[in-house]
Amino acid sequence: xxxxxxxxxxxxxxxxxxxxxxxxxxxxxxxxxxxxxxxxxxxxxxxxxxxxxxxxxxxxxxxxxxxxxxxxxxxxxxxxxxxxxx
Numbered sequence: 001x002x003x004x005x006x007x008x009x010x011x012x013x014x015x016x017x018x019x020x021x022x023x024x025x026x027x028x029x030x031x032x033x034x035x036x037x038x039x040x041x042x043x044x045x046x047x048x049x050x051x052x053x054x055x056x057x058x059x060x061x062x063x064x065x066x067x068x069x070x071x072x073x074x075x076x077x078x079x080x081x082x083x084x085x086x
Contacts, residue, residue, distance in 0.1 A: 042083075049082040 007016055035057065039050060056071050069079045 043086075044082050045084050046082075049079075052077065 056068050072079050
């Protein structure tokens, strides 16, 4: 590849693309670990709430200060209904 096709910083495109790809894959593993640890820590009856938590964590605007329980209530759900009774 000719140098004029290299990045602004003088790197080969494959090198910087692979670096970002590696970082994104590592980030995904960290996200999955955090989400799995959260789900393990919650005392839930079943996996029904998983979809709601996933949606709240990954799709809700973080600038809006709505708590998860409020998020559920806005959708006609009640967090306590998903928790195991001891």
